[in-house]
Amino acid sequence: MSDSLQDRIEEAIRNPKNMGEMESADSFGTAGSPGCGDMMRMWLKFKDGANGEKIIEKASFQAFGCETAIAVASVATDLLAGKTVDQALSMKGSDLAAPLGALPPMKIHCATLVEEALRYALEGTHALEKAEAPVVSGLVETLSEEKRQPGKAKIVLMPRNS
Numbered sequence: 001m002s003d004s005l006q007d008r009i010e011e012a013i014r015n016p017k018n019m020g021e022m023e024s025a026d027s028f029g030t031a032g033s034p035g036c037g038d039m040m041r042m043w044l045k046f047k048d049g050a051n052g053e054k055i056i057e058k059a060s061f062q063a064f065g066c067e068t069a070i071a072v073a074s075v076a077t078d079l080l081a082g083k084t085v086d087q088a089l090s091m092k093g094s095d096l097a098a099p100l101g102a103l104p105p106m107k108i109h110c111a112t113l114v115e116e117a118l119r120y121a122l123e124g125t126h127a128l129e130k131a132e133a134p135v136v137s138g139l140v141e142t143l144s145e146e147k148r149q150p151g152k153a154k155i156v157l158m159p160r161n162s
């Protein structure tokens with residue numbers, strides 16, 4: 001493992017985990033950061049626990065965002081597997097980013113973006129239904145369009161099935 005926060009972020013975005021739309025998802029949440037305009041969508045698949053509680057089986061994400069947001073989403077989706085809904089709801093951005101280490105104040109909102117996408121997905125306010133497919137496509141198109149715009153310093157990760 002690398003020493004500095006920047007090294008850990010670069011390591012995470014070099015090989016991001018759980019990236020892309022999850023076709024078998026039970027729910028998803030989308031969040032946007034009003035300050036920087038970045039977007040994050042997280043998909044969740046649940047399974048039943050031994051006591052009947054809902055457990056996150058797997059999580060994935062798609063992002064139009066900065067390196068930090070993508071790195072946090074990558075480590076967070078790994079962290080979330082096996083968590084109950086209550087455990088996941090109690091996680092703040094700093095918990096989700098913990099494998100990277102403490103973020104500087106100017107980057108805390110990047111982890112908050114991931115937290116908000118997770119929260120929306122957990123609250124089921126964006127239950128995945130066929131009728132919502134155009135929304136997903138719209139986000140993909142938005143990401144593609146942003147990628148084509150020169151001068152954008154953002155990193156765009158295109159979806160893939162997971």
Ligand code: FES
Pocket residue numbers: 033036037038065066067068069109110113
């Ligand atoms: Fe927008 Fe990081 S700068 S999420």
